[in-house]
Amino acid sequence: MTSINRRTLIKLAGAAAIGAVAYPLVRNEFGSTATPVAPGSLGSLNVGYLPITDSAPLLVAHANGDYTKNGFNVETPVQFPAWPALTEAFLAGQVDVVHLLMPLALNLKFGKNQDIKIVSWNHTNGSALTVSNEINSIADLAGKTIAIPLEFSLHNVVLQQVLRANNLVAIFDGEPSVAESTVKLVNLPPAEMPAALAGKSISGFIVAEPFNALVETKGIGKILRFTGDVWKEHACCVTVVRGELVNDSPEIAQGLVNSVASAQLSISNDRNAAAKSLANGYLPQGEEAISRALTEYGSEYDAIIKNPDWNSERISFQPYAFPSYTEELVNQLKVTKFSQGADINWIKSLDPKSAHSQVVAEGLALTAIESLGGLGKFNLPSDLTRTEVISA
Amino acid sequence: MKFEKLSKTITTISAVVIWWVLTEVVAGDSPIISEMGPVDAFRKVAEYWGTGYLAQSVLVSLYRLLVGLAISFVIGVGLGILFGTKPLVERSTSVIVQYLRMTSPLAWAPIAVILLGIGSMPVIALIVLAATWPIALSTANGVRNVSKEWIKVSQTLGATKQETLRHVVAPAISSHVLTGVRLALGVSWIVIVPAEMLGVDSGLGFMVLNARDQLSYDGLAAAMFIIGLVGYFLDLGAQNLFKKVSKAF
Numbered sequence: 001m002t003s004i005n006r007r008t009l010i011k012l013a014g015a016a017a018i019g020a021v022a023y024p025l026v027r028n029e030f031g032s033t034a035t036p037v038a039p040g041s042l043g044s045l046n047v048g049y050l051p052i053t054d055s056a057p058l059l060v061a062h063a064n065g066d067y068t069k070n071g072f073n074v075e076t077p078v079q080f081p082a083w084p085a086l087t088e089a090f091l092a093g094q095v096d097v098v099h100l101l102m103p104l105a106l107n108l109k110f111g112k113n114q115d116i117k118i119v120s121w122n123h124t125n126g127s128a129l130t131v132s133n134e135i136n137s138i139a140d141l142a143g144k145t146i147a148i149p150l151e152f153s154l155h156n157v158v159l160q161q162v163l164r165a166n167n168l169v170a171i172f173d174g175e176p177s178v179a180e181s182t183v184k185l186v187n188l189p190p191a192e193m194p195a196a197l198a199g200k201s202i203s204g205f206i207v208a209e210p211f212n213a214l215v216e217t218k219g220i221g222k223i224l225r226f227t228g229d230v231w232k233e234h235a236c237c238v239t240v241v242r243g244e245l246v247n248d249s250p251e252i253a254q255g256l257v258n259s260v261a262s263a264q265l266s267i268s269n270d271r272n273a274a275a276k277s278l279a280n281g282y283l284p285q286g287e288e289a290i291s292r293a294l295t296e297y298g299s300e301y302d303a304i305i306k307n308p309d310w311n312s313e314r315i316s317f318q319p320y321a322f323p324s325y326t327e328e329l330v331n332q333l334k335v336t337k338f339s340q341g342a343d344i345n346w347i348k349s350l351d352p353k354s355a356h357s358q359v360v361a362e363g364l365a366l367t368a369i370e371s372l373g374g375l376g377k378f379n380l381p382s383d384l385t386r387t388e389v390i391s392a
Numbered sequence: 393m394k395f396e397k398l399s400k401t402i403t404t405i406s407a408v409v410i411w412w413v414l415t416e417v418v419a420g421d422s423p424i425i426s427e428m429g430p431v432d433a434f435r436k437v438a439e440y441w442g443t444g445y446l447a448q449s450v451l452v453s454l455y456r457l458l459v460g461l462a463i464s465f466v467i468g469v470g471l472g473i474l475f476g477t478k479p480l481v482e483r484s485t486s487v488i489v490q491y492l493r494m495t496s497p498l499a500w501a502p503i504a505v506i507l508l509g510i511g512s513m514p515v516i517a518l519i520v521l522a523a524t525w526p527i528a529l530s531t532a533n534g535v536r537n538v539s540k541e542w543i544k545v546s547q548t549l550g551a552t553k554q555e556t557l558r559h560v561v562a563p564a565i566s567s568h569v570l571t572g573v574r575l576a577l578g579v580s581w582i583v584i585v586p587a588e589m590l591g592v593d594s595g596l597g598f599m600v601l602n603a604r605d606q607l608s609y610d611g612l613a614a615a616m617f618i619i620g621l622v623g624y625f626l627d628l629g630a631q632n633l634f635k636k637v638s639k640a641f
Contacts, residue, residue: 084604091423104607112607114423145510150605186510186593187605199506341445342606 042071042255048078048086048095051283052190052208053293054237055099056274057122057317061263063277069262070255077282082189083150096245097256099237102326103152103333108240109359111346115243117361118321120257120368122237123264125228126293126315127155128212129162131204132197132221138166143178144203147188147196151342154236155206156185157332158227158392165392172339197221208236209293209315210285217289226297228312229305232389235325246361254364257319261368264317265377271295307391318378319365326356328388415613424609432610433617440614445599450622453588453595456512457580457626460519464576468524469569472531476565482532489525497521497583501590510592518587523576530575534568535561570634577630581623596622 045067049055059077061067067074078095080086083104090098091114099122100108108114135141141163148156151172160170169182176184188196193205198220205211206227215221228234239260246253267274275291283290297305297314330352338344369375375382411430419425440446475482497518504514538561546560588597596619603611 084607087607088424088604107607112423152607187602192590195502195506196510199509201505201510339602340443341602341608341611343608 044073046095057263059282061259066259101153118238120319124233127227129206129225130212145184147205161392210289213293214289257364261319323356327352427609428613433613436614464523468527471528475532476535493525522583526575527572530572534565538564
């Protein structure tokens with residue numbers, strides 16, 4: 001057990017006593033709406049994030065005081081520079097709550113046998129393939145180098161779907177060539193991608209917002225394809241905690257998901273206010289790019305959005321994890337190429353049907369949705385089923 | 393000598409045992425550190441050797457190192473002779489030289505990547521930034537310390553300027569230059585690893601980065617082990633080479 005967990009426990013023990021006294025008072029004051037919990041009664045949570053809009057629910061929950069309302073003490077979330085650093089801090093117990101690329105979360109669970117749980121989806125869509133200005137079609141990518149945030153990312157999966165559909169071959173080693181229709185994929189931390197594109201060392205990147213919007217506003221490049229236009233309402237980042245938190249303290253896990261869902265609702269209701277909050281000390285890219293990433297999916301993209309009938313948003317927010325998505329993601333990972341050194345035996349042996357219930361803490365999101373006004377508020381179908389639609 | 397060899401062996405084995413205890417016992421609970429023990433690392437080294445990844449990474453890093461050092465040698469010795477023979481030049485540029493020397497090459501990394509792109513060029517440039525100064529300063533020091541008497545003697549004996557340089561100055565400064573090169577080698581080996589983490593897709597620094605991207609912490613331990621091992625043999629090789637060169641003069 002790490003020192004942070006021990007500290008949390010001690011705080012919890014103390015807080016339990018206070019909470020026992022405070023709980024009836026709070027309840028009287030607020031009546032029976034929402035879940036009344038005394039501030040701090042559920043102890044402290046440390047939140048870690050990457051500077052991308054995928055982290056928005058975790059950050060807006062802090063800005064709006066949702067954590068406090070749900071009984072947590074949460075210090076200002078800690079920003080990390082790249083996925084490995086965030087993952088390592090999470091595994092080492094330095095942070096308790098993180099958003100992770102869903103394939104990375106699956107890798108931790110099934111590849112590295114780590115006891116982790118996905119407690120909610122963070123958002124859907126919210127990523128794009130951005131290229132330098134002289135590239136006008138996917139076919140132009142032959143012989144070029146494109147950056148992905150990590151091999152274990154939805155971005156790698158979706159980019160390869162698009163490349164395959166255009167008869168291009170993804171490679172990780174060697175030089176890409178027009179003659180062989182190869183496109184080289186390289187890992188880059190999201191924050192380094194715009195500079196690499198500006199410096200011409202890559203021809204494009206596929207990554208979360210607001211880096212695509214940032215490149216647009218700076219005129220360095222342009223969006224060639226939205227990932228949410230390839231895979232309808234796909235999840236990208238998911239909220240992840242260590243399994244012991246879900247097993248030993250379900251009330252903490254529930255409080256956390258309530259906070260996240262409440263923040264998601266608030267972002268959906270007022271995207272410009274959310275952009276203002278996020279630009280205020282959480283995300284470094286500035287309000288213009290963040291606001292654009294949260295709102296702009298209109299007629300200026302008529303030429304590149306191939307499925308306007310999906311009526312998608314550039315990014316959407318809802319907590320429920322669809323089992324059909326996990327299943328299809330595992331299937332897609334099986335046909336995705338990885339570099340030579342990557343350990344992908346777990347992907348080969350993973351059963352698409354049973355993966356979901358093993359890695360997702362089911363029920364938390366639905367309870368949160370219920371307490372916030374029901375499925376309709378999050379634009380979720382009443383039977384909670386959907387068909388995965390991929391149109392590369 | 394025999395005792396020295398024995399004690400070397402014992403301390404080396406002890407270090408590996410301590411490595412094992414720290415990773416497998418003390419930090420046995422940590423999901424990351426517990427994968428970084430000697431057994432995991434050596435298994436991964438063998439795997440990397442088998443796939444050719446190890447040889448390729450080491451060779452690419454050594455290539456960048458040697459090209460960087462060669463360029464640094466030419467620039468460094470040139471600057472050193474200039475500084476050593478022209479005190480006015482040295483004094484007037486000292487602010488700039490010390491300033492550049494103290495600006496970490498890694499702070500230059502973004503500029504190197506933007507100007508030179510992905511690949512070996514930015515790494516070589518960063519090595520040149522790191523390695524030139526030790527050679528230049530050490531050479532300048534050597535040139536200043538060439539005895540005026542020797543030069544006078546050689547001139548009295550009718551030596552031309554070139555002959556003086558070849559037979560008097562070169563032998564006198566060679567040990568200083570070599571010291572500078574050895575220092576530069578050490579600095580370069582330290583700089584190359586982080587330099588290869590930026591906009592590069594091969595080499596030992598990339599091996600570290602790649603292992604982390606793959607969540608392969610045994611791979612990370614293997615990369616660290618190899619970086620140390622290659623660095624050790626580089627220094628050993630440099631020492632032996634310099635002994636031979638010193639004797640030749």
